[in-house]
Amino acid sequence: MPEAIAPTTAPLPAREHLETLVGDILAEARAQGATAAEAAVSFGSALTVTVRLGEVETLEHHRQRGLAVTVYHGRSRGSASTADWRPEAIRDTVQSACAIARHTAADPYAGLADPERLAREIPDLDLYHPWTLSAGEAIELARECEAAALALDPRIRNSEGGGVATRAGLVVYGNSHGFCGGYPTTRHSLNCSVIAQDTEGMQRNHWYTVGRDRDDLETPVAVGQQAARRALRRLGSRRLETRRVPVLFAPELARGLIGHFVAAIRGGALYRKASFLLDRLGTPVFPEFVTIRERPRLPGALGSAPFDSEGVATADRDVVANGVLQGYVLDSYSARRLGMRTTGNAGGAHNLIVEPGPLGHEELLRQLDTGLWVTELLGHGVNLVTGDYSRGASGFWVEKGRIQYPVHEITIAGHLNEMFEGVAAVGGDVDVRGGIRCGSLLLERMTVAGE
């Protein structure tokens, strides 16, 4: 076994140190003539290991710094970044940003967030749980994870490995309105990817678990076995004939569908009129039983943040209530362009939670009756301007609520508007491994293309 080298990840620098750097950058910007400025300084460190067929494959130590500044000369702006924290680098970086601001056009909407919207207090959201594990311990966990997959069934013949990653980071953001805040976060994960093989061929699949706290993770054995089961069930995949059928999206893919919804109600897409959901505020987008809430301050959650990336305090709200669109996903710039107020979403949405329905997986299959249960998607065939959706898929053919056989090399296509309106059920089987939490989604009808 490799020697166990000191703790998992390099220690984080003191927050005060990063706050001082942010102060220095803002002072430098003022000295170089900026009328306003904002800056972020970041530090991250990580340890990742992969084990393949029982042997260590990679052991990576990550440690990265960042420094980014945006200066405003009146309403013209410029941005620059570097990984170098030395005073001369700060001076040069601010200089680069100022040089750019002298060439960009005045933009009446540009500027810092309004001072009254900035976070006044920064609650501890329980996002920092460092995991002091040595490289040797990490390797053992990855090995255990992969071994569980390999042991599950003799048809698991090959592996892309088991992996462990632990990351810690600290970001401090400040601006010339006097805001300066930052907080440390951690993120740990276990993953496994294996290959099942029979006389017809190979099928690969994976599983992972992720959390802020190591105690939130599934066990290595559970992750490995789930990866193996997912690979095994794909063996013997067939194609389907082209048809129109109801489609059940597995929770991890349902999260992606909600992600397309979020992308279409983002300020940038709306003011550019590059969204299929223009002018839909106050109108139904989903059926009445669908409610989507934003809960940015859930303790310990992956999408939590006390303030957004321009310092605006985050707050609970309903994005969709009883199917009706209640609000957009805006930062200060896009809000000003739309004549609205920022929703505290600079940098994205924070914990969007689709209210779970009462049905579990088996009951959803029964409601699907005859159709396609999609468990994997391939490609990026989503057009947010028109709402047209067409992606590669694999999953299972279901008849009378019972799984018949696995299917692959098919596509599913439709229009996102009709897909959202056609949600027939939201599952109770919520996937919490990200900033969007959602159960399975059952859609009334999509076109499946195959043979």
Place this chain on the structure above:
Amino acid sequence: MTTDTLVLARQQLLAPAGLGENDLHRTLACLLDHAIDGGDLYFQQRRAESWGLEDGQVKNASHAIQQGVGVRAVSGEKTGFAYSDEIVPPALLEAATAARSIARSGGEARLQVWRSAQRPALYEPLDPLETLSANAKVRLLEAVDAEARRQDPRVTQVMVSLAAVRDTILVAGSDGTLAGDLRPLVRLNVSVIVEHGGRREQGSSGGGGRVGYGWFLDQDRALGHAREAVRQALINLDAVPAPAGTLTVVLGPGWPGILLHEAIGHGLEGDFNRKGTSAFSGRIGERVAAPLCTVVDDGTLANRRGSLNIDDEGTPTQCTTLIERGVLKGYLQDTLNARLMKAAPTGNGRRESYAHLPLPRMTNTYMLPGEHDPAEILASVERGLYAVNFGGGQVDITSGKFVFSASEAYLIENGRVTRPVKGATLIGNGPDVLTKVSMVGNDLQFDAGVGTCGKDGQSVPVGVGQPTLKIEALTVGGTQA
């Protein structure tokens, strides 16, 4: 003319930190203290800028500098890796100590004497950021915007971005490799939205390469992208829903070559084949395509986006034949997988940055031209799809299933190209899609220089190319069942 890029790379990366060859030796010797087969140091400085226009004005621009050194130790199939964003001797030794912990002490490997090969450069070692003044960059973006808006009153939005990167790299390996490269890369992208009768559609076009910004001013290239983006968007205004099902598909020349990248290229990367996880594993010498098909990966095309003088392990790039007249010939290798497979490296060891490990990756992947006139190919199709522009693609290398999404396509009816259809994803099976190729055009084209490939979370610039191709059966993911 050959420029000594190694000298330039040393000046930029090592000299400011007062690092000399003995520091490189000392760090590599520290790695070799442990039982490793070898290791390398990868020094990098990246300077990048991007300028963005919308609403007819350049409102956003940014500049970024990134630098550091990655230290890798390799022992059998094991790799230890650490890096530092400070290029100073103590950070080098610290990273080496962390990287070598992959193995225990008592190694056999010996540090080799430096050797570096020089060959004619594929691109000039220029800093593209400095090839145009800031004012001229702004004027270029404004001219592209005006050209797009001039095309048609239905154009409602024009977004233009102009970006440049200069990468300076230096690789020092325990096997004696010492090599440097200065890599310029520029990119222009135009994206428009058109509106008519309540319907909105988009179109985009872009290009670039390992050149200075002057490339866009030559041959009207920048304005050409403006016109092309508008043309595509207007065509989409008339598009009807795409068919669903298995059809004969004719792919246009150039960028549709992402078919080869997804269906063939990824599955032939050495790592997947060494591990036996690719649908192509163990199939060298077998027929995987029609005899009309010869596919290569060529990192040596002058000034192209996917080209490199040397890969990120210091190996000179080359033209590697993947499929020759339908028969599988070879894999794409980095040094680790080449050694484990007892093959020669092919100059395909690439990494996103010093903070990432090298992997076998493609450069410019393309199919050699055939004999048919493209018009003859279209005329031979009774009912099918003619797809000429694409968005991205993806592949599951184990099952071989791949997709790529058309953004401009037409129906072919009785040998004639008729109505435009909405974008649709095409899906197929990598190991057999090329066996269904029945005609290959004489019109080989390369893409305009826009490709980016993602693998294991790492992005690298790539190129593709192909002549017009007729595939007898491919599944088209439209909505019209």
